[in-house]
Amino acid sequence: MGLRTGDEYRKGLNDDRRVFYRGRQVDDVVGEPELAMAVDHSAICFDIAADRPDLAVADVDGEEVSAFYVAPKSADDLVRRGALIEEVSRRGGGTIVLKEVGSDAMFALLRATEGEGLENAREFYRRVCRDDLALAVAQTDVKGDRSLAPRQQADPDLYLHIVDEDTDSITVRGAKCHTSFSANADELIVLPTRAMGPDDADYAVSFAIPIDTPGLNLYVSPYAAGDRNSFEFPISSKHKLLESLTVFDDVRVPKDRVFLNRRSELAGPLALAFVDYHRFTAINYKLPLLDIMVGAASLIADANGISKAGHVKGKLTELITWSETVRGLAQLSAVRSRPGEHGVQQPDPLAVNMAKYHFAHGFHNAVAILTDLSGGLLATGPGGEDWDNPEIRAVLEKYYAAAVPAEKRLKLLNFIADLTARDYGGYQSVLATHAEGSLEAEKLQISRSFDPTRARSYVSGLAAIDAL
């Protein structure tokens, strides 16, 4: 079939999917302006194939395949993948676009499943490549009481689980949350969220289904909904992600689409394998966002005429160090990568998680610095309707001039406000903290990925003690 264009992708979304948005069911996601913005955003990962085939198109056995879907076999493959992820994020205003997440899930399936599940995963993978499908991934369960295992929850459906099985299919019930792209993807890959014991075998399930599969209902969050003019909302009037509460109301899944069927011992490894790739994706798609924060800080300091102040220089250097540390560790995670199971290359988990740690732990401080350098006008400045009124604009032009004309300064301030001080900024802040793993999850992976033997035995030797 070959690679699809953005428009072909858009057309493919017109089916019987059940998407709910702002309290009602949506007929056609492409026809609903707020959702269409998200579709346009995701179309970037299709359109780039025409625009930058060197980066976005790969030749696999003589066929053109989206470069997103090339399972990495080497450090160089990961370097190229990182560059592609960074480039689409750059076009997407500093955010993930779509194909990243589905390919992360496919690589995990190719590495961490076994037997029939692995065969199904490989077949699914071939089909996705061939048809250039858009995939969403549902991993995070709604979880209920976090101190209890899946089967111990008051309501057994709080983790997705198998409620029935016959020769040809399994039937699943439950809900996943924070599912990005579900409303504007072609298919949905479901992954387990954590390690599970034998008693939780019903919850150890992974599969893929078309979005319009009966029983699948998507409740899309209205976060950052509403009309937004490009003066006040230069980023969020153009870029948007859709996240859903994804409800499986006794959804029947054919067995040849099942990758994990009650093999609880594989649930944890599969969940972690996805994390390997998805955090690698994260630290690469965040790079343009880091550039945005550094660039915006540098520009607004100039616009406000404060670039020469010692404290301003210090704050800019702090931002640069933060940003470039993440970039450096992201690069390193590819350089240090190693072959994983079934020959799929694994980014270095220590470097990946440290990059993510620095990004996430430093994000709010970076926002604080940007806020500090920008000034109070972030929250007391004029709006698009003011700017559109010529008489008011004349006043604004006179009084908001600084080291640059008022228009540039106000546009920069609105850009920064959109990014740090309004709902889209809040969205980014929540993503920085929780998306692709929480702060504690990253810390846990750092601890697990680090082998203390070298350090401990060195100290034991110097301190003249045997190993403890």
Add this chain to the structure above:
Amino acid sequence: MGLRTGDEYRKGLNDDRRVFYRGRQVDDVVGEPELAMAVDHSAICFDIAADRPDLAVADVDGEEVSAFYVAPKSADDLVRRGALIEEVSRRGGGTIVLKEVGSDAMFALLRATEGEGLENAREFYRRVCRDDLALAVAQTDVKGDRSLAPRQQADPDLYLHIVDEDTDSITVRGAKCHTSFSANADELIVLPTRAMGPDDADYAVSFAIPIDTPGLNLYVSPYAAGDRNSFEFPISSKHKLLESLTVFDDVRVPKDRVFLNRRSELAGPLALAFVDYHRFTAINYKLPLLDIMVGAASLIADANGISKAGHVKGKLTELITWSETVRGLAQLSAVRSRPGEHGVQQPDPLAVNMAKYHFAHGFHNAVAILTDLSGGLLATGPGGEDWDNPEIRAVLEKYYAAAVPAEKRLKLLNFIADLTARDYGGYQSVLATHAEGSLEAEKLQISRSFDPTRARSYVSGLAAIDAL
């Protein structure tokens, strides 16, 4: 005349003021729903007189006066003032209400002006007390290029200045920004923004005028504009401040309303005297906001079922220490206060500015902690329209139950999102950084308020050196 009710205050706003909002002139601020919300918010400081006269009403020479307007003469007066400011902020959702700022300015005028200006200030003060007026304060100039003095700016109007004077009046031109409450106050006090030299004498000006004075034009910021339902926006659907770009288009001011007329040597002291009171106000009105952050963190940790985790306890303690350090230093700033000029009590500037420093430097970290404890649903949760649809609500109730029913959890999450992750949260973040003085301004005042003699001479003695 006696103390006014909230409704009397509302009626008083119906005059010829020129208020611009979202691109057009507003006929009646009370009649415009979005502005009326701000009026209602400010009315709290009138309505409290009936509700809590012990706290809000004072007897001055046999007359009932708003307790806000009692010039403090003792540490106890400041303790009482702090309690009143905290209480109206508590009613106002954790934000300043209105009368605080005008009284701060009046105390500054009573302390830092001299001669005829002081007489005018005292007469104005008597009138404000008698008529229970609502005052806004315009201090921050638009400033233009920050490395240049007022008279050096390309456009001489970038700092407010005197352009004409006759026997009875002065005429001023320029603009102030970040002017809170201007659109819903009765009068406007104008203060200089910084110390000035003799060459900038035209810029050393302070006065008070009714809001509907000809030539005064208010361009109100549309920040956090728009309809908002109480499910998604539990705070910001009820509370709002208005900030304006305040333009003085050759405004004529009668001389008996002028408090500072070209006496540049008084500009700095007057600006700083206002800061003394206004930061004292700040650290007291922020106390309910601090309680909000601590209380919300404590509740959401319970709701998510994670209160027992070691890292969660540690984060809660971090929040408590931050919040209670500010509260402790706020209390101390009154306890350590001392008589200022003309017998007006001055809060201890070291304690005031350290309280502000801790608040402002810790705010973004507190937001990060709240975000961390709340989880990703802050940004991917359902909206009011979803909740209002009974079929969708049933799904939400099933799947968002945790250690508490879904309704409580979602309400808490929306409360926290309103506070930290949407436009109102951004507004609070900008205020934390810039309102009542920037981070650098507080650091400067800490440095100025601290006498290093004790520490330096102690060290000189111990190190056996004479003073450097």
Add this chain to the structure above:
Amino acid sequence: MGLRTGDEYRKGLNDDRRVFYRGRQVDDVVGEPELAMAVDHSAICFDIAADRPDLAVADVDGEEVSAFYVAPKSADDLVRRGALIEEVSRRGGGTIVLKEVGSDAMFALLRATEGEGLENAREFYRRVCRDDLALAVAQTDVKGDRSLAPRQQADPDLYLHIVDEDTDSITVRGAKCHTSFSANADELIVLPTRAMGPDDADYAVSFAIPIDTPGLNLYVSPYAAGDRNSFEFPISSKHKLLESLTVFDDVRVPKDRVFLNRRSELAGPLALAFVDYHRFTAINYKLPLLDIMVGAASLIADANGISKAGHVKGKLTELITWSETVRGLAQLSAVRSRPGEHGVQQPDPLAVNMAKYHFAHGFHNAVAILTDLSGGLLATGPGGEDWDNPEIRAVLEKYYAAAVPAEKRLKLLNFIADLTARDYGGYQSVLATHAEGSLEAEKLQISRSFDPTRARSYVSGLAAIDAL
């Protein structure tokens, strides 16, 4: 008997005490130069009675009593106590002197014991006041495996416990560590270290004994031992504390000296009551140390000629804010104090522990700042023997001159090195982290001392939910 002089205190130390230091038993602590320095340091708290009777001497029922030993009955009493503790610390180079700790223990005994134990405590208290005794306090057990309760330890002696009892006495065995002043006190008060259950009743023991009681052996730490000249070690050549491993080798204690005898339910309250006073002592005796750090930073910045640099100003302000926050919260802990059991005033535990938290969490950063401002000469500068050689001194005077003559600069640098970069500095750093409670202990007390009800119910109201 009346108050004793420093010399009378010194004479009282000549008894049969068994003190071990640097591998051998010491005959006479006053005759051993390194130990005598510690005796001189502690003598400050006796000599101040003659020098500053206004501060250090109280009239109790017509008798002169050391003001250290006045059990506080009011906030003012605590303010005065704070001032006394600060003053002796100032004379002691920024460190605790001696009488603070014994009086802390006595106040705890007067508040938290009951029945016969309380009677014994009161009688003991009267004798201490009358004879102006020097008291050490042994609280911290050696503890062994920290995850086990006292009775569960492999060796039952790892917590001090009662091994025998007859009509007139109990016999105890075990060891306490970190016991300050034991080698140069008259008597030793023993307190339990933590809450205990009924099964650990043998470990719930408190009493007081003379230091020369048979079976009591003190193993004094050699930390910071050795000759030290005053050029390189301006503080630590004059001031020193002694800490011991305090071993109770079947020590018999007469019953009238026992304050707690197996009443396990009182062990925790008694331990915490001591903590109340001892951390109050801590935050007051640290104030001169804070002044030292601020003063030294200010002076060395001048001496190096870098005071005008923006980053230097910022670092000085950071130090000031740290230091004065501790000072402010220390003051507040007295202002907010309240009556405890049996009428003994209790400092506000929230303010006390927050002051300690800020001190301890900020200490290493303060050291980093001082190190940064001082320069590498801290570790590569000349020594006392160099300075004493006239030919070498001439070279040093020529080449180490900066914005001040070389002598002043080098003395300041050595002062700072003694404080931050040599063994005495390390001692201060360990004390900052562990003395009077670890970082985690302070966090626990902050959490326990804070009542979240106000904050939680305020948020519940605003978020329109009932209490969770």
Add this chain to the structure above:
Amino acid sequence: MGLRTGDEYRKGLNDDRRVFYRGRQVDDVVGEPELAMAVDHSAICFDIAADRPDLAVADVDGEEVSAFYVAPKSADDLVRRGALIEEVSRRGGGTIVLKEVGSDAMFALLRATEGEGLENAREFYRRVCRDDLALAVAQTDVKGDRSLAPRQQADPDLYLHIVDEDTDSITVRGAKCHTSFSANADELIVLPTRAMGPDDADYAVSFAIPIDTPGLNLYVSPYAAGDRNSFEFPISSKHKLLESLTVFDDVRVPKDRVFLNRRSELAGPLALAFVDYHRFTAINYKLPLLDIMVGAASLIADANGISKAGHVKGKLTELITWSETVRGLAQLSAVRSRPGEHGVQQPDPLAVNMAKYHFAHGFHNAVAILTDLSGGLLATGPGGEDWDNPEIRAVLEKYYAAAVPAEKRLKLLNFIADLTARDYGGYQSVLATHAEGSLEAEKLQISRSFDPTRARSYVSGLAAIDAL
């Protein structure tokens, strides 16, 4: 001549050098026990040639040359150099050994000098390689008043300068400080410390001379002097560096040993070129020190039985992240290296300086964590003389047992105390802050090494403004 052994190196130090230590001139540095320890430490970089020729010996044009002295031509060369530096530091207890610094200087000279200076540098380089010489580097001038240029100082000698010149030689006067290894090297390379203007041409001077050159006087710092037993000082009883005040008392330098003679425009580039290599050295030789801190923390947590506590895990992860971030950026600085002038490879300055920044800014926090996990025994524990007394040792063995026997625990604690809480720890702390560039110097280089164009133009595009 071939590579020398450690003993050959020792013999070479017996000459007429004028070394002053602790107030008197030293006849023979190898015969003076405290200095001999430093010689032994530096001998590591000779002895490794026999032990690990794969790492430490290179074949250059058929001759064996110390691998330290191989001028890097590729990223791989720098990776190898990093590994060698790390290995000798590992043998040296976590500290630089000797040959690193001289080779850093030679690479700088080969890159940043020109004309006759470059020819002399190349000739000098050949001789150093051939004779396997030990080189010290004197760069930092004593500087005097830091706000003044070299020629503006009250005493013109505060920066090293040329006072005379004839056909064959120049004569220099002044002093350098913080000169490591000078007392135990064969020769001394002198480099300028900063950029200079034409008016400071006399100060733009670089050359190399034998240590026993007439007029060269070394005043070695007594830091961490004195006998130290291996029980209390397991690291610092074995490893030591010597730093000197290095005085040039009209030293005559033959012209063929002069690399920079008044060409002020080359002073800055030469100083910075040295910094490129020397900070690369720094971040590699610090790696074992980082391992020490991580390993010691991990071991002491086990020994104290607290490894399972949540806050302990969190602190260990914080240490790991700090340590491995430095390691990662160190690796990256080689991976990203590029050819410099004259074909000498240049490590990536952004990665180098960020690694140094993370190391230096995190060091004091790491010390705080180690102190926290170790407990107060760091400062109140027993000494070597106690341990050597069998009766006392029996007491210590009984009472200091924890989750491991007392001996292991005490050895670990002393190891950590030596590293963090005694004079050697202070030395490391000062080095962390100042050696190879101060905190501000690293920040400046980060700022200079970062090209903001990408970030700024990206933001300009998104915000729809032209470049400012």
